[in-house]
Amino acid sequence: MNLRSIYLSFIFLFGILQSTAQxxxxxxxxxxxxxxxxxxxxxxxxxxxxxxxxxxxxxxxxxxxxxxxxxxxxxxxxxxxxxxxxxxxxxxxxxxxxxxxxxxxxxxxxxxxxxxxxxxxxxxxxxxxxxxxxxxDIPLTAQGEVVSSDNEGFTIRINTHESPYIIENDQLVFVGEGWKSAMHEIMEFQPDTRFVEPYTGDEQALGYGWQNYKAKEIEPGVVKIYREGGFTRHPKVGNLLVLRHSTxxxxxxxxxxxxxxxxxxxxxxxxxxxxxxxxxxxxxxxxxxxxxxxxxxxxxxxxxxxxxxxxxxxxxxxxxxxxxTGLMDDPINVHGTCVRITEILAPNKIKCRFMHDMSAGMVWGHAGERVGFIENKSMRTVGYGVIETFEILNKEEFVVELSTPIPEEIKAGAALENLSWTPDVEIRDSKFGSCRARGLLISTPGKVVVENNSFESSGSAILIAGDANYWYESGAVRDVTIRNNTFEYPCMSSMYQFCEAIISILPEIPEPQSEYPFHRNITIENNTFYPFDYPILYAKSVDGLKFMNNTLIRSTAIKPFHKRKAGITLDACKNVTIKDNVTEGEVLGKKVEFLNMKKKEIKLPSREYFEF
Amino acid sequence: MNLRSIYLSFIFLFGILQSTAQxxxxxxxxxxxxxxxxxxxxxxxxxxxxxxxxxxxxxxxxxxxxxxxxxxxxxxxxxxxxxxxxxxxxxxxxxxxxxxxxxxxxxxxxxxxxxxxxxxxxxxxxxxxxxxxxxxDIPLTAQGEVVSSDNEGFTIRINTHESPYIIENDQLVFVGEGWKSAMHEIMEFQPDTRFVEPYTGDEQALGYGWQNYKAKEIEPGVVKIYREGGFTRHPKVGNLLVLRHSTxxxxxxxxxxxxxxxxxxxxxxxxxxxxxxxxxxxxxxxxxxxxxxxxxxxxxxxxxxxxxxxxxxxxxxxxxxxxxTGLMDDPINVHGTCVRITEILAPNKIKCRFMHDMSAGMVWGHAGERVGFIENKSMRTVGYGVIETFEILNKEEFVVELSTPIPEEIKAGAALENLSWTPDVEIRDSKFGSCRARGLLISTPGKVVVENNSFESSGSAILIAGDANYWYESGAVRDVTIRNNTFEYPCMSSMYQFCEAIISILPEIPEPQSEYPFHRNITIENNTFYPFDYPILYAKSVDGLKFMNNTLIRSTAIKPFHKRKAGITLDACKNVTIKDNVTEGEVLGKKVEFLNMKKKEIKLPSREYFEF
CATH class of the missing domain: 2.160.20.10 (Single-stranded right-handed beta-helix, Pectin lyase-like)
Known part of the structure; x- marks a missing residue:
């Protein structure tokens, strides 16, 4: 190294140091x-x-x-x-x-x-x-360990440093830094696996109608939860309860x-x-x-x-x-928010309203953005438009002026979707541990790849929904690939809303039209499933669905419980391919059921494990 | 009741209701x-x-x-x-x-x-x-119970909800809502009487030099405090320690x-x-x-x-x-704040300075207020003046202009007292429970009556101080009556600053001049004392002191410990009367000691219990 290069190196190093310092x-x-x-x-x-x-x-x-x-x-x-x-x-x-x-x-x-x-x-x-x-230090959700159980109820130990509580009107109320909050839900987890206890999920830790329970402090940090005659179900001694409160x-x-x-x-x-x-x-x-x-x-x-x-x-x-892991709702949810058209003000001008109180106040659109008009009974997108002006009226309502007249089919009650704000999504190498509800919820027309993940979800591992009538979480999919993932046995071991199978494709369509499926192009391939129960895939209103090259290995960890007795259920789908799937052990869900569609829409080779 | 009076009553009642509502x-x-x-x-x-x-x-x-x-x-x-x-x-x-x-x-x-x-x-x-x-909920001082003791130290149980702590660098550090604070003092209380443990007080719970202790958590909430060879003194098992921290x-x-x-x-x-x-x-x-x-x-x-x-x-x-009860300092303290004259700016203009960092920033005076000039060696008030202007220079300093020239004797280093802000005080029917330090501190020239109170102080029950050299809590007294009080045995059972007897009159005078006593007219009469030790009254630099008609009942609850072996000690006083006091049991402090004064200044009838 000559003097010049030493000098240059020095200048270079000095530059880095100076830049860092600044x-x-x-x-x-x-x-x-x-x-x-x-x-x-x-x-x-x-x-x-x-x-x-x-x-x-x-x-x-x-x-x-x-x-x-x-x-x-x-x-x-x-x-x-x-x-x-x-x-x-x-x-x-x-x-x-x-x-x-x-x-x-x-x-x-x-x-x-x-x-x-x-x-x-x-x-x-x-x-x-x-x-x-x-x-x-003091979380806004509490937990306790079940230490005993009798025919009236059960007793839990609560860490009173992390979850200080009082008993008020004979019920358990958590008190913290600036708040007081009554327990309103319970979720039950196994201490060793950290899985949600199978067959529990929403309400089922204690059974429906448990909310008229009574609480009694046995000693500081030890509380008995009981009622005359006990509950439909008592949580297992040794299990951990998440004692949900607050908002x-x-x-x-x-x-x-x-x-x-x-x-x-x-x-x-x-x-x-x-x-x-x-x-x-x-x-x-x-x-x-x-x-x-x-x-x-x-x-x-x-x-x-x-x-x-x-x-x-x-x-x-x-x-x-x-x-x-240990979430009180889904690990991932990708969606848009569609709104209800409440009034046609002019041929190219509509008044819209957020329909869910957790959406209110958002800046929904901007001039130049592309929207889709959804007929809400069939969930069909009957036309498109571009926003000319966007005016907020109040937290719930806004007025959209379009550059062209709205489609004729669109009346008050229809829904509007913003198509300019829809992402491509890649989710890989991740672990969807056991949480309340489902694993991945996805509703976007963009390119979606879900690969190399492991799922231990309590409900469905993947839910592709879409609705314009209740949650208003918009988004028909156009290109979804689910590959090389592992779906462990806990998947679909408790019931939650929309959980029809390990993968549940369930748009909410009041009056489906089989010629116009809501979702498109969903490929599920090269995954490994460990089903203990029948339902593996449920798909409604999909055009272009592939389920292939998957390995299904029967788990006997727990007993089947789901009402569905088909491995694959198809409803109002088109262009379905089921092939090259292999199994190990006595996999239960061999049957493919279909309704509201023609059998010819399903390609099912005779050498395939699944059968009608 | 005729109609008119009913009408008037109604109007009256309506007026009350309306007034309350408004x-x-x-x-x-x-x-x-x-x-x-x-x-x-x-x-x-x-x-x-x-x-x-x-x-x-x-x-x-x-x-x-x-x-x-x-x-x-x-x-x-x-x-x-x-x-x-x-x-x-x-x-x-x-x-x-x-x-x-x-x-x-x-x-x-x-x-x-x-x-x-x-x-x-x-x-x-x-x-x-x-x-x-x-x-x-989480106090800014902690406490713990002594659960065991050995030759290395002792173990305390701490309520970790009220006093959450960590061990940091082998010492006990309390952590709370927005703060962290190392323990710096310990006070020891008896669980049944709630008195400060006798002979402890400042430092003596563990002995001097205990601060290089080590702390070790035995289990959550149980902490051992120890050092090689142990401490000078170990607190008693069962006693409650106040673990002082913060400021x-x-x-x-x-x-x-x-x-x-x-x-x-x-x-x-x-x-x-x-x-x-x-x-x-x-x-x-x-x-x-x-x-x-x-x-x-x-x-x-x-x-x-x-x-x-x-x-x-x-x-x-x-x-x-x-x-x-349970305070970490005196129950009552009445005083002014004198300041140091730091510079004579003009014959009627002086610069003054707050001398204690806990006084800084106060609005010390206003135009028209009367001040006294105190020569700080003798503590003599050598003259008076009236404030003409008052100007704040900074948090520590201000300039006072007077309507007349300041006395000749006053040089830089002398003190200034604001005499316009001195109250009359009545304290009655109250209980001075056991606290760290003394009971009542009083320094005001106003009329003071202290009557029908009960004292269980750990140090002196009453301290009449006055100084212009250290704390700068000004205030020579002129008219104090202490009557019909009860001084229970715990009084003067631990040592603290200025505690020379159950009643301690102790102005801080560097060079006393016996012809100019600092305090005046203090009468102590019709009280009941339960002394277990010798010193009952210590009085320095008082003109007009009466100790009479008091009842002294020997307590044998604990053993005497004070260095003073006289019941009454007088220093540089004038016009002292000691008479008509009666005793029950073997009251120890029979002797009256005097110094820096003539015997003739003390009226002590021969039939009196006290004697020279």
Missing amino acids: DTISIANFGLKPNTRENAVPFVNKAMDALKNGQNKVLIFPKGRYDFWPHHCIEKEYFESNTYDINPKRLAFLLEGMTNVTLDGYGSEFIFHDRMQPVTVDNSTNISLKNFSVDW RDHAGMFLVHSKDIAIEGVRIYHTAGLGVLSQYSENISLKDVKVVPNKAKGRFLSGHDDGFHFMGCKGQITVENCEW | DTISIANFGLKPNTRENAVPFVNKAMDALKNGQNKVLIFPKGRYDFWPHHCIEKEYFESNTYDINPKRLAFLLEGMTNVTLDGYGSEFIFHDRMQPVTVDNSTNISLKNFSVDW RDHAGMFLVHSKDIAIEGVRIYHTAGLGVLSQYSENISLKDVKVVPNKAKGRFLSGHDDGFHFMGCKGQITVENCEW
Whole structure:
């Protein structure tokens, strides 16, 4: 190396160091030290101002514990999909109007208190969030261990540090930092497998009508739950109960009107609403993000609701090497929000209304965006249009003016879908652990690849729904590939809404028209299923469905229970191929049932395991 | 009753109802319900605005539990006497610029979280605060029970709900809502009597130099405190330790620049600083106000520091039917704050400085107020003056211009006392329970009557100090009567600063001049003492001291320990009368000792129990 190259190397190195020094700032520079239990919020607010003003681009947290209380939180009104309109939201980290910013926790624990939204990314571009965990000292969901059972009821042990409670009017009421909340649901988990106890699910931990129970404190932290004559079902001694209370009032991480967001190396041990909610945002990548219980604290519950929830997003959504366990709702849900047309104001002007109270207040559309008109009885998209103007009337209603007249078939009561905000989705190498409800819910016309994942879902592993009559979570699919996944035996071991099989394709169509299927092009191939029960696939209103090259290995871990006795059930489908599937053991669901369609729509080679 | 009187009665009744309806408003009208754990602060802020705007004059709280968190607290900078300058203070109830307002809790529990000042009355007149209790779920002082002891140390059980802790660097650190705080002092209480363990007091629970202890968690909530070779003294198994941590950063109730304040029916179960601090205020009445541990919660600690603290007040202070137990400092302290003259700027102009860091920032004087010039070596007031102008330079310093030249003897280093802010004081029918340090500290030239009280103080029951060289708590007394009180055996059973006898009159005078005694006219009569030890009265630099008609009944509850072996010690006093005192049992302190004075200054009849 000559002098010149040494000189150049020096200049190069100096450049790197200088750039790092200028770009990166530590939260310590704002006066906050880890492990002090001091409220981090005012320091984070200052750091966010510095990032916003472009003084620095990388904010780091020296590894340690940081605590966040509502005091000093910026408060903002946000309308968050699938979240109740409890406003203002209290914001711990608000990244608003930022570009090219990285937040790196260096493995720090962020501990939250009371009700607040840990991370909010609003109108920002190219944001990287990495290497931290999110947890609560006193979570907004409780748990207890079943220690005994008798013919009146059962007794649970509650960690009163994490779930302080009182008995009020003979019932169990949890009390925390700024809130008091009565238990309203129970979910039951096995301590060793961490699976939802089979055949329980919604209501079935105690049986229907258990809510008139009585609670009695036996000693501090030990509470008997009972009623005269006992309950339909008593949870097993040794099992862990998630004692659900409170409401979904904010997300763990809320990404809105933002673009190019990467989240990596993040553990969300608890959230009070949806774990990561992406709404009207573009290009989102989640890698090594786990929404799981904090095992070190003995917890079986993680988030209060869904894991990753994508509503009205576009561009590319990538989920890689992620995991969800102990959630009180589905790990992933990708959908849009369709609205009801309530009034035809002019040939090209309509009044619309959000039909679900958790949608109200969102900015649904913008000029230039493409919409689909859905006739709500048949769920047929009968025409398309482009938004000319978009005017918000109030939280529930808005007026859309279109560049062309609306289709003739469309009357008040029909639905409108925004087709400009529909993403392509890749979900791979991830573990859908046991949670309340289902595994993956997906409704987008974009290209969807679901591969190399493992499912231990309690209900259906995958649900492809679509409706414009109840939840208004829009989105017929056009191109879905589900390959190389493993569906473990717990899949479909408890009942929840829309769970017709391990993979359940169930659009809600009041009056289906078999010539116009709702969904299109769904391929399920090269997967391994471990069914203990009959129903493997249920598909309604699909044009172009392939189920092939899958391996089915009978599990005898638990006994079958589902009302369906066919392995594959098809309803009003077209162009179905079932072939080259292989089995091991006495797989139960050999039969293919079909209704509301012609047999010729199903290609089923004679050498195939499945048969009519 | 004729029609006219019925009519008049009706009009009268209607008037009452109308007046009540107009004057009284409930916190419920602002949307807050009791027992919800919801943060009461934003609702209280709205109620305070309504009171301030004169819409209502009486604010009531339907009986129940109300919780207060720092979120939404008004924050203000306050310089509070004998409190550290940690600002801004977070204020739960701020009554500012109000007149004729009543706040009635109807027996409600006000539960606070994190560090905040529960009640602040600023620039207000005719305010009544009544019928509520103040407590913390997680107090800012901890406690534990001694469960075992060995030759290395001892083991304590801590209620981890109320005093969550971690072990950090082998020492005990308490963690709470927004703070983390290392243990720095220990006080030891007996479980049955709730007295401070005799012969302990400051440092003596473990002996000097115990701070290099190690802590080890045996099981959750059980911690061993030890060091090689053990400590000088080990606390008794079964005793309760107050594990002191954190600092005095705000008062429980802070009354400042206000007039005619009545507090009644209030329980202060915990505060982080002084319980009720009255500062530069006039006419304060406290009736049935108790600063005591919450026995229902098994607590032995109450406030972090003094109970009632009056600094620079005037008019009448009345304390009736009150109680203090388990405080970590004196139940009552009445004093002014004298300042050091640092520079003679002109014959009638001086620069002054607050000499104690807990005094800084106070508004010390106003034009027209009378001051005394104290020569700091002799503590003689060598002249008087009237403030012409008062100018604040910074938190520590101010300039006073006087209407006349200052006395010739006064040089830089002398002290200045504000004589316009000195109250008359009546303290009666109250119980001075066992607390760290002394019972009543009093330094005011006003008329003082202390009668019908019971004292169980750990150190001196009454201390009349006065100094201008260290604490700068000014105030020579002129007229003090102490009568019909009972001094129980625990009085003077542990050592603390300035504790020379059960009643200790101890001005700090570097170079006393016996011809100019500092205090005047102190009468101690018709009291009952239960001394177990020698020293009953210590008096320094008093002109006109009477100790008469007292009953002394020997207590044998514990053994004597004080270095003083005289019952009465007189130092540089004049006009002393000791007579008509009677005894029961072998009272030890028969001897009267005197120094720096002539024997003829003491009238001691030969039939008197006491003798030279």
